[in-house]
Amino acid sequence: MIGAIYRGPMKISVENVEIPSIQEGELLLRVKAVGVCPTDVKVYRRGSSSVQAPRILGHEVVGEVAESRTPSVSVGERVNVAADSPCLECSNCRRGLENICTSMQSLGVNIDGGYAQFMRVPREFVDKGLVLPLPDGVSWESGALVEPVAVSLHALSLGRPRERDLTVVIGDGPNALIHTQLLKNIFHVRRVIVVGLMEHRLKQASILGADETLKVQDLGKEIGKLKEEGIDLLDLTIANEPSVREAMDLLTAGTKLVIFGGSQTDLPLRIDTNSVHYKQLTITGSTGTTVDEYRKAHQLVVAGQINLDKIISHTFSLYEIRKALEFTESQQGLKSVVIP
Ligand SMILES: [Zn+2]
Numbered sequence: 001m002i003g004a005i006y007r008g009p010m011k012i013s014v015e016n017v018e019i020p021s022i023q024e025g026e027l028l029l030r031v032k033a034v035g036v037c038p039t040d041v042k043v044y045r046r047g048s049s050s051v052q053a054p055r056i057l058g059h060e061v062v063g064e065v066a067e068s069r070t071p072s073v074s075v076g077e078r079v080n081v082a083a084d085s086p087c088l089e090c091s092n093c094r095r096g097l098e099n100i101c102t103s104m105q106s107l108g109v110n111i112d113g114g115y116a117q118f119m120r121v122p123r124e125f126v127d128k129g130l131v132l133p134l135p136d137g138v139s140w141e142s143g144a145l146v147e148p149v150a151v152s153l154h155a156l157s158l159g160r161p162r163e164r165d166l167t168v169v170i171g172d173g174p175n176a177l178i179h180t181q182l183l184k185n186i187f188h189v190r191r192v193i194v195v196g197l198m199e200h201r202l203k204q205a206s207i208l209g210a211d212e213t214l215k216v217q218d219l220g221k222e223i224g225k226l227k228e229e230g231i232d233l234l235d236l237t238i239a240n241e242p243s244v245r246e247a248m249d250l251l252t253a254g255t256k257l258v259i260f261g262g263s264q265t266d267l268p269l270r271i272d273t274n275s276v277h278y279k280q281l282t283i284t285g286s287t288g289t290t291v292d293e294y295r296k297a298h299q300l301v302v303a304g305q306i307n308l309d310k311i312i313s314h315t316f317s318l319y320e321i322r323k324a325l326e327f328t329e330s331q332q333g334l335k336s337v338v339i340p
């Protein structure tokens, strides 16, 4: 089969490799679509201590079952496979933090992912119900995006959005547009403002339900008004120096700040204890998702409650993997999907 093999930072090559063999309880998937995630770009660019090369990256995966060694899934079924399988036994898992499992099995990290024509699905994914059916009505491309919806759902749930809330989403990438839709369609938040850099992305944010969009350079003029109204939830989908500064400027009484986006290097949060105390601020990070939230996200995607077609802007073949990663990095389109 053809697979894109990651061999270290800036090294990824499309090679002819053996089709993986499967054991009792496992599945072999004919990969149909893989979402290109900024995490893949990060690993490709700078490497990652958790990803040992050689490795096939890609964790937003859908496909057709080509071989099954479990009675629970049949050959020919269309399925989505969750990105991560938590052990459910470590102390984090037992504390309800299965998204931060210390023995997580993750596609594209410690097991081969989807940037290939075929992918082995380990038994624990099957046994834990992390292989989810995809009805015919859901396109392969949309079906591949259950994971970004699931991690978004996890982040927003931590911010406990209420219907009366004013929410400010900082960032205009694909995840920000998923957040916008979850806030409007699922949490029914009163007002969502998306702050971003790119005209075409902000336009899409409006189409997908944002009540207002703001170019970053215009934020300064609006800060006074926004703070007077009071920001309930501040959703930082991208963490870089300017966006963190903007977030700090926007904190008002009772703001819940959710840091969803990871940053390239550690950035200090300049905030004093008394302002956390007297403004009653809440600051939380968010990473990954739980098994329940993954299933909920799958239901939302299947029910068409999140418009993913409008978020997917480009598709690439497996041979164009570098182009796909570099395109995602350039922020030109919105979400890219690789079709092996
Ligand atoms: Zn992802």
Ligand SMILES: [Zn+2]
Residues within 6 Å of the ligand: 086, 087, 088, 089, 090, 091, 092, 093, 098, 100, 101, 102, 103, 104
């Ligand atoms: Zn665990």
